[in-house]
Amino acid sequence: MTIYELLLDKFKQALDKIGAPADTPTPLTQSTRAEFGDYQFNGAMALAKAMRQKPRDIAEQLVQAVELEGIAEKLEVAGPGFINIHLNSQWLAQRLSDAADDGRLGIEPESPQVVVVDYSSPNLAKEMHVGHLRSTIIGDAVVRALEFMGHKVIRQNHMGDWGTQFGMLLAHLSDKLAENELAETALSDLEDFYREAKVRFDNEDGFADRAREYVVRLQSGDAQCARLWQQFIEVSISHSEEVYQKLNVTLGREDIMGESAYNPELANVVAELKEKGIAVEDQGAQVVFLQELADKEGNPAVYIIQKSGGGYLYSTTDLAAMRYRSFKLDADRILIFTDARQALHFKQTEIVGRKAGLIRQQTSYEHCPFGMMLGSDGKPFKTRTGGTVKLADLLDEAVQRARQLIAARSNDLTAQEREEVAKKVGIGSVKYADLSKNRTTDYIFNWDSMLSFEGNTAPYLQYAYTRVQSIFRKAGVSADNLDTQLCLQASQERALGLKLAQFAEAIKQVEKDATPNVLCTYLYELASLFMGFYEACPILKDGVAEEERNSRLRLAHLTARTLQTGLDLLGIETMEKM
Numbered sequence: 001m002t003i004y005e006l007l008l009d010k011f012k013q014a015l016d017k018i019g020a021p022a023d024t025p026t027p028l029t030q031s032t033r034a035e036f037g038d039y040q041f042n043g044a045m046a047l048a049k050a051m052r053q054k055p056r057d058i059a060e061q062l063v064q065a066v067e068l069e070g071i072a073e074k075l076e077v078a079g080p081g082f083i084n085i086h087l088n089s090q091w092l093a094q095r096l097s098d099a100a101d102d103g104r105l106g107i108e109p110e111s112p113q114v115v116v117v118d119y120s121s122p123n124l125a126k127e128m129h130v131g132h133l134r135s136t137i138i139g140d141a142v143v144r145a146l147e148f149m150g151h152k153v154i155r156q157n158h159m160g161d162w163g164t165q166f167g168m169l170l171a172h173l174s175d176k177l178a179e180n181e182l183a184e185t186a187l188s189d190l191e192d193f194y195r196e197a198k199v200r201f202d203n204e205d206g207f208a209d210r211a212r213e214y215v216v217r218l219q220s221g222d223a224q225c226a227r228l229w230q231q232f233i234e235v236s237i238s239h240s241e242e243v244y245q246k247l248n249v250t251l252g253r254e255d256i257m258g259e260s261a262y263n264p265e266l267a268n269v270v271a272e273l274k275e276k277g278i279a280v281e282d283q284g285a286q287v288v289f290l291q292e293l294a295d296k297e298g299n300p301a302v303y304i305i306q307k308s309g310g311g312y313l314y315s316t317t318d319l320a321a322m323r324y325r326s327f328k329l330d331a332d333r334i335l336i337f338t339d340a341r342q343a344l345h346f347k348q349t350e351i352v353g354r355k356a357g358l359i360r361q362q363t364s365y366e367h368c369p370f371g372m373m374l375g376s377d378g379k380p381f382k383t384r385t386g387g388t389v390k391l392a393d394l395l396d397e398a399v400q401r402a403r404q405l406i407a408a409r410s411n412d413l414t415a416q417e418r419e420e421v422a423k424k425v426g427i428g429s430v431k432y433a434d435l436s437k438n439r440t441t442d443y444i445f446n447w448d449s450m451l452s453f454e455g456n457t458a459p460y461l462q463y464a465y466t467r468v469q470s471i472f473r474k475a476g477v478s479a480d481n482l483d484t485q486l487c488l489q490a491s492q493e494r495a496l497g498l499k500l501a502q503f504a505e506a507i508k509q510v511e512k513d514a515t516p517n518v519l520c521t522y523l524y525e526l527a528s529l530f531m532g533f534y535e536a537c538p539i540l541k542d543g544v545a546e547e548e549r550n551s552r553l554r555l556a557h558l559t560a561r562t563l564q565t566g567l568d569l570l571g572i573e574t575m576e577k578m
């Protein structure tokens with residue numbers, strides 16, 4: 001149990017004891033300032049009316065009723081009826097000792113759920129660009145947090161490997177192969193390849209017809225066409241895999257479940273919706289009218305599931321995917337990471353899917369939207385010439401910049417170590433800069449701030465970690481041999497200790513809300529408190545008593561493990577020196 005859960009439990013019991021109604025809200029929070037204690041319970045105000053008493057009186061009764069002996073050393077009623085909870089420092093220290101002795105830092109797994117996570121999901125017709133960065137790394141961080149908490153995660157890389165644009169691409173590829181070019185060479189730059197095909201499609205006589213013919217052949221399962229498609233997909237997937245490897249994300253081949261995989265299901269999804277009277281014909285197309293999303297004039301939203309020509313859409317595929325995930329994969333939760341512009345699509349998909357019974361009632365369907373990555377001009381991030389930025393190029397630049405940064409710092413790293421640090425810092429910086437922002441808002445991409453050793457950045461956290469490692473190298477001791485009691489005496493020790501004890505609370509919030517930025521904020525605050533502690537509380541200086549020294553070493557070691565575990569959950573690597 002986290003401290004939060006423990007306190008919540010106790011306050012629920014206390015509410016019961018003083019006769020509060022059963023559905024009383026229980027607003028418990030971590031305190032934002034030390035003078036408000038460590039946690040605050042602010043439920044008394046809302047109870048005043050129901051119980052016809054003054055909020056402060058209710059707060060006083062709760063303070064009497066709540067059983068926190070040995071856990072809290074002081075409870076005080078403040079303001080209109082806030083209850084400030086000051087935890088007992090010995091109790092806190094004991095919790096930290098237990099966490100330090102535990103391989104999971106004292107964090108118990110939850111009762112496992114099956115969570116399907118749809119993330120990254122690039123379109124294979126083109127190269128991965130910065131728009132896919134967010135989905136890939138936010139999704140991956142959430143996946144890691146879910147797995148850490150004991151859930152069974154099923155990754156689904158819903159790659160865009162199907163659709164009419166493939167007609168033009170395959171026609172172009174077929175010509176290249178006829179000229180004896182290898183598929184790998186022809187497709188070495190997907191952006192160029194796409195552009196060439198598009199130019200031919202728009203200008204060359206007969207090419208557009210051939211492209212359409214390819215679409216029909218592909219959909220009807222023509223073998224030669226399927227082989228060509230396979231070749232294209234194969235090369236494009238390997239481009240993505242290169243990016244995944246650079247990014248240190250956990251997606252593999254086995255996680256790919258592209259749009260094409262649902263092709264055989266689309267006709268029966270449409271048939272089922274028609275049968276149930278949910279979809280109707282409208283100007284030759286099959287559509288669902290959604291009264292629940294009507295506009296101001298009362299016109300229902302229109303959700304198309306089959307075009308008048310018979311073609312299926314993104315929406316049809318998402319309905320099929322929903323059914324597969326809920327019924328075949330047995331998902332308790334389905335999380336989908338795409339940019340916020342798709343929010344309406346997923347809202348509609350859920351309404352339609354629930355009406356049609358394509359999702360079990362108990363499966364929760366959660367679109368997790370994110371904002372855009374912007375350039376310094378506040379407009380969507382582009383190259384200097386206005387093109388889309390390839391993700392692979394961006395990541396190479398990050399490592400290059402980190403290399404220069406590391407070279408400019410005085411350190412005793414070998415060339416090989418320096419290269420390793422450059423990679424971890426470069427990639428870590430790009431990821432952290434993104435993950436640390438509120439998921440739903442746009443953010444401005446900025447090399448200088450993300451690579452800074454000051455502030456809420458990856459290098460700052462990575463540096464804090466190496467700082468502890470260097471303390472241990474200097475001390476010449478191993479953390480395993482420190483069986484001293486932890487002691488939280490100085491205010492900086494106390495503050496660091498409390499933060500350490502709240503790690504699980506941060507992870508659980510990521511798990512619940514799919515917001516890795518909560519974990520970033522936590523780690524940043526932790527590292528800052530550690531720096532404060534390190535400055536105020538000497539560890540290896542002469543005159544520090546052995547007990548004290550060892551307790552501080554343990555605290556430092558626990559900090560390092562927490563930083564490392566937290567960064568790992570974000571998909572960011574640490575190093576011993578930098």
Ligand code: ARG
Binds near residue numbers: 120159160321336337
């Ligand atoms: N391929 C889509 C894109 O690049 C994202 C797919 C997200 N997943 C889904 N089930 N629709 O925008």
